[in-house]
Amino acid sequence: MTNPSGETLSGDDLTVRSAAGEVSPPRSAVTGRERLILAVLLTASFTLAVDFSILNVALPAIGDDVGLSLGGLQWIATAFSLCAAGFTLLFGRVADLFGRRRLFLVGIAVLGASSLAGGTAGTPWVLIAARVAQGLATAAVTPAALSLLTTSFPEGPVRDKALGLNGALMAAGFTTGAILGGVLTDLLSWRWAFFINVAVAVLVLVLAPAVLSESRPEHRPALDVPGAVVVTLALLSVVYGLTQAGQRSWGSPQAYAPLAAGAVLLVLFWFVEQRVAQPLVPVRVLRRRSVRWGNVAGLLAFATETSVVFLLTLYLQDVLGYSPLASGLSFAVLGLGTVVGGVIGPKVIGAVGTRNALVAGFLVQAAATVPLVFLGAGSGWIYVLLVTTFAGGVANLVAIVGFMVTATSGLPDEEQGLANGLATMSQQIGITMGIPIMSAVATARIHGFDVQDAHAVLSGVSVALTVNAAACVLAALLLALTLRTTGRATGRV
Known part of the structure; x- marks a missing residue:
């Protein structure tokens, strides 16, 4: 829809006009049915986010149990991330063409079956095959769930709240996975990291058909x-x-x-x-400034914060001598920060606009990362880590909510699957990209020392965190220059 000036109007520009001609603002209250929809979709999204990191601390135990060599352990993570990121754009479009609810339910069923296979695996090939299937399920469910969310909630404050909660749980899920993986491995068995998915899948498959409505375009184009x-x-x-x-x-x-x-x-x-x-991806969609730069923002937001978790894990274990379980628990404060950021993100957007929220989020995240550059080997530095990671988690989630609002607003329902497929791809590639880049930076510094001791690791982590903070500042500058000034009054990006 366009206004008299020829400008494209998003859902935020559209208001409800009463019979008397009075204009009312976009709806901001969430209905009871919408709460049920949120509960189902967010449960699925959170579970998928946990899967990205839940097995990381359990890899040695898994290798011992199923007979997987040290060199082969990487494929437990690589097989999952390859499929989760590689097929997400395709499945995002498939969801548009053949039904978002249908693909969501099929993906959840595959997740449950593959998790059961992974939890009972006794040989390496069964375990790797299960991780491949989990990755494919993630590639199918994540964009379908986001599309169901954005088409179930009107564009404006209500959708912003839903996206804020979704972003908070997605980011918190990555941190929760690291904590939960250590707890389950130490107290029960790594196999419970798979079995939890089975229970969640059964619950979602029971509730989703009664709560979710099918969503697809009226005319299906060829794939x-x-x-x-x-x-x-x-x-x-x-x-x-x-x-x-x-x-x-x-x-x-x-x-x-x-x-x-x-x-x-x-x-x-x-x-x-x-x-x-x-x-598959209409060039006109990629030419939209909001889609193009919104996805750049998402990629950078996920790449910078997940790599901070990786670098601080090295610091906690190799410098301070923490156990994997204690290291995971140390990130609980970061997880709390992401939840707070997801809750206040829509309010920040409502107050200062989407672009300003993105820029502020990255700048505050950079400011929270800078003190981490000066971490030392003394035990008292843990308090600096806890405070700054909380602040960084809040800021990162404000940026992530801004990214989701930017990348999905102003598009018709028939292109929401595509938009969310692009957004999902950006976040998954960001998660995959951030860790190896910062690992390479840290490793290059560590190899410059004659002895690779705690001092060398600390130096490598400091250099990588400096690069990370600089990346946040550059992201803020890039978005300030490329995105239009926005406010919730107009909704344009």
Whole structure:
């Protein structure tokens, strides 16, 4: 819809006009049915976020139980992240074409079945196959759930609240996974990290059909098979290259060869999309400033904060001597900060506008990261870590809520699956990309020392955290220059 000046209006520009001609503001209250929808969708999203990190601290125990070599342990994480990031854009479009609720339910069923297989696995190939299936389920459920959320709530304050809660739980899920993985491994068994998913999947499959309505476009276009194949191969190559860079080095052929191949395939994908009649990703959508730069913001938000968790894990265990369980529990404060940030994020957007909220979020996150650069080997530094990670978690979630609002607003319902597929891809590639990049920075510094002791690790972590803070500042500057000034009165980005 456009106004008399020819400007495109988003849902925030549309108000309800009474018979007397009075204009009322967009609805801000959440109905009882909408609360049920939120409960189902957020439960699924939180569970998927937990899966990204829940097995990290349990890898040695898993290797011992199923007979997986030290070199093969990386595939427990890599198999999952490859599929979760590589297929998310494809499944986001499939959700638009064949029904978001249908794909959501199928994905949840696959998650439950694959988690049961993973929890009972006795051989490496069964475990890796289960992680592949979990990754595919994540690629299907996450964009479908986001599409159901954005099409179930009107654009404006109500949708912002829903996206804020979703962002908070997604970010908190990554931190919770690290805590829960340590608790389950120490007190029960790593297999319970899989079995929890089975219980959640059964609960969601029982409730979702009665709560969620099917959502799909009236006319179904043909699936862009060439574009789907090219972009999936491109994303698989990029994610694989990033994981190899973190495990080996950026100069390793196993890293730069797939990264180069992925870059070439992404260029090819751009040309394919301009020539097919019904593209997987319409070029007009990518040309929207809000979609393009909103996804850049999301990628940077997830890359910077998840890599901070990785770097501080090195600090806690290799410098302060914390156990994996104690390290995980130390991030509970960060998890609390993400929940607070998700709650206040929509309010910040309502007060200062989307662009300003994004910029402020990244700047505060950078300010919270700077003190971490000066962490020392004394036990008292843990208090600095707890305070600053809380502040950084709040700021990061404000940025994530701003990213979701920016990347999904002003689009028709039939393109919400695509928009959310892009947003999901950005967050998953951000999670995958941040850790290997910061790991490579820290490792390069550590290798400069004759002895790789606690002092060397501390120095490497400090350098990487400096780069991380600088990335936050650069993100803020980039978004300040590329996004239009917005307010909830207009909703334009």
